[in-house]
Amino acid sequence: MSDKTLTCRDCGAEFLFTENEQAFYREKGFQNEPQRCPNCRAAKKDRQRDGGRDGYGGGYARQMYPAVCAQCGRQTEVPFRPSPDKPVYCKDCFQPKERRRDRY
Ligand SMILES: [Zn+2]
Numbered sequence: 001m002s003d004k005t006l007t008c009r010d011c012g013a014e015f016l017f018t019e020n021e022q023a024f025y026r027e028k029g030f031q032n033e034p035q036r037c038p039n040c041r042a043a044k045k046d047r048q049r050d051g052g053r054d055g056y057g058g059g060y061a062r063q064m065y066p067a068v069c070a071q072c073g074r075q076t077e078v079p080f081r082p083s084p085d086k087p088v089y090c091k092d093c094f095q096p097k098e099r100r101r102d103r104y
């Protein structure tokens with residue numbers, strides 16, 4: 001047994017299929033040698049993880065919590081759990097500083 005040089009089918013780079021990895025593959029009963037270099041394998045894993053997160057995020061996105069605006073007292077909803085010691089503002093009262101400066 002010795003290290004093998006394989007060619008990545010994604011980027012065409014040569015990479016080592018080491019003795020250890022070959023042993024690992026045999027142990028797992030894998031019939032195929034790895035098709036991609038470690039870089040491409042990692043990149044593929046990242047893409048899959050991102051895709052999964054996106055798919056999950058779709059249904060998960062808008063968890064809203066009811067809150068009362070500390071400024072005008074109106075009922076509103078905020079995308080985070082309101083904490084009792086921090087004021088919560090509705091969309092009208094929670095504005096970027098520039099616009100708030102205009103009002104005063
Ligand atoms: Zn590659």
Ligand SMILES: [Zn+2]
Nearest residue numbers: 069072090093
């Ligand atoms: Zn308000």
